[in-house]
Amino acid sequence: MTSEVQTRDIDIAAHVALLGQQARQASGLLRRSTTGQRNAALAAMALELSHHRDTLLDANARDMARGRAEGLSEALMDRLLLTPSRIDAMISGLETVASLPDPVGGIDDLRTQDNGLRIGRMRTPLGVIGIIYESRPNVTVDAAALCLKAGNAAILRGGSEAFESNCAIARCIASGLESAGLPGHAVQLIETTDRNAVGALITAREYVDVIIPRGGKSLIKRISEEASIPVIKHLEGLCHVFVDRHASLDMAFDIAFNAKCFRYGICGAMETLLVDQEIAQAFVPAMIAKFQDAGVTVRGCDRVQALAEVEPATEEDWWTEYLGPELSVRIVEDMDAAIEHINHYGSHHTDAIVSDHFGHTQRFMLEVDSSSVMVNAPTCFADGAQYGLGAEIGISTDKLHVRGPVGLEGLTTRKYIVLGDGHVRT
Ligand SMILES: NC(=O)C1=CN([C@@H]2O[C@H](COP(=O)(O)OP(=O)(O)OC[C@H]3O[C@@H](n4cnc5c(N)ncnc54)[C@H](OP(=O)(O)O)[C@@H]3O)[C@@H](O)[C@H]2O)C=CC1
Ligand SMILES: N[C@@H](CCC(=O)OP(=O)(O)O)C(=O)O
Structure with a gap:
């Protein structure tokens, strides 16, 4: 889908660079945030969605009308559709993610060496995650929630057919973040359906740590050829x-x-x-x-x-x-x-x-x-919730860094921490 659903003409390179800078800054603030703050933001996002049901349904009705006019298949229309009960499901998804244990900060495998040094591994956020996904509005909420809970900033590029729904959802997410005292830029939506923005995102090495593409062959081909950032592919399901x-x-x-x-x-x-x-x-x-x-x-x-x-x-x-x-x-x-x-x-x-x-x-x-x-x-x-992960960002068909349904842990990495007591190496 093209310019008719774009909110305005924008300089794509400049837009993506600005989102990247803002996301990088937000990611630093998220690293300092507490579990309580992130959970409060998730709860506030849920409230915002609940208060703006009519706005969400109106935006979705416009997307559905365009999808119908463009002859989207029944299965794709079903995927695009928002209903009151699907909004309820998005709200309860946020509540579920809030209730999950915080994956960040825990230290595993702490061992004491012969010299008394204690060495373990701490789980930390990945940083800034760029997610490109199909025209399914609930993914905007799921991706935002999981990235936030795992302490990551997110830049979201949803399918063009869901553009208006996603914009309405993104406004609720930003308000929820801000009302909980977290940066609204922790979750941002690319404000154009122009696919050149995908090209800009997957090469924004300065700002983006990981790209998660959910999609079919055309998307994955482009990502494989052009991305200069590590990718966790979420490929088609044949x-x-x-x-x-x-x-x-x-x-x-x-x-x-x-x-x-x-x-x-x-x-x-x-x-x-x-x-x-x-x-x-x-x-x-x-x-x-x-x-x-x-x-x-x-x-x-x-x-x-x-x-x-x-x-x-x-x-x-x-x-x-x-x-x-x-x-x-x-x-x-x-x-x-x-x-x-x-x-x-x-x-x-x-x-x-x-x-x-x-x-x-x-x-x-x-x-x-x-x-x-x-x-x-x-x-x-094949689904994160069905596997007991609480929720999923999608199903990784890659072998590194995570494979299968990706939940909170998959959105973190582990660093070594070394705890000494004035040790020196001899
Ligand atoms: N493994 C997993 O977890 C999941 C996999 N999928 C897979 O995704 C597919 C979903 O269907 P479909 O809607 O057809 O997905 P598409 O691959 O057509 O679209 C997904 C996203 O990628 C974008 N995109 C596609 N091709 C390009 C390109 N060449 N350059 C830039 N952006 C591109 C789309 O943008 P635009 O809107 O502009 O087309 C959209 O945002 C199925 O194959 C399904 O199995 C879906 C969900 C989860
Ligand atoms: N794993 C999820 C659905 C994954 C998904 O979003 O797939 P798709 O319908 O291709 O967008 C589930 O089983 O409900």
Whole structure:
């Protein structure tokens, strides 16, 4: 989406540099803030959201109208939508983050050396985090809350379709911060939908410590090519469920259905179902009928087409994250072929096996190279709250510095602290 939703013409380089300077300054102040202050800011942000419900809903209605006019898919419209109950959920998300233990300042692994020096590791904020994410307004609140609680300043660049919603939310966040005596610049929104601002953000090395991109291939390609700042990639979720020959078929029906249909638009939704040839006859026709009854368009390999009325799946389908009511199904020779398919076509996000065979589940867990591997559970469980992290900034598909759902700890780093008593090295 372009200039029509921008609030004003701006010099992008200057705008991003100013946000960076302000964020850097705020990050210094946050390092000095207490847990109580940060929790008070979270509570104040919740109050601001609650007081400005109508403003948020009006802004969102404008975003929705533009999205509809531009032909956004149902799944993307659902992701963009704010409702009173979704605002309630954002408010309770803030309360949840406030209730979580402060990850900053704790010292672990304190050991006393032979010479009496005590050496441990203290958890500290990362500093300034730039987050680029999809058109989902609640992420603005979640990202702000988690960054703040972990003592980081944040510069947010949400999806252009959610621009007006995000601006309205950002005003509540800034007011909440200020009313708790913290700098309003601790969380800032980039005030343009121009993608050049993304380029400026990911090269603002002086001001930004880490970039977190949540998005699909185009975003990640650009980040990989242009970013000069460390990145924690939150890549697309091309997730698989593999139904092993040793699966309980009743369980497999429920898991596969839930993995696809719990919510089509989430990155943990299943996009490809793989079925062992040994149980294909017993499983595939009934499973496909269940999906088709639910309105899911199914595409299948040649062997699937021999068992059910489906569209043919092409090579392109195995690479596709539909994020909607579409699914590709492939019958594979055995578990080795399933693992090979997943490691080749998948996005290393989340993949699942349904099996009662201990050896198969062990091998699947070891050999599938994804940030979460599930056994007898659907991929849609890939979520920080579901993992007990309280909330998540997203799901890291990187291997460094954090992998899988990223909560408060993932937004911190650890430094060594060395406690002496006038020691000198000899
Ligand atoms: N691993 C995780 O935690 C998560 C992953 N995702 C993944 O994100 C995707 C979400 O869908 P979608 O909305 O299509 O995401 P997109 O990748 O299209 O958009 C995400 C953000 O990136 C921006 N962007 C995209 N391409 C570029 C580019 N070339 N240069 C600059 N900015 C760019 C978008 O800006 P603009 O608005 O201008 O398009 C938007 O702010 C899915 O693949 C989903 O799986 C989503 C949530 C969490
Ligand atoms: N992990 C979260 C959703 C992640 C997410 O925001 O995904 P997306 O719908 O792609 O924007 C969940 O399972 O609810």
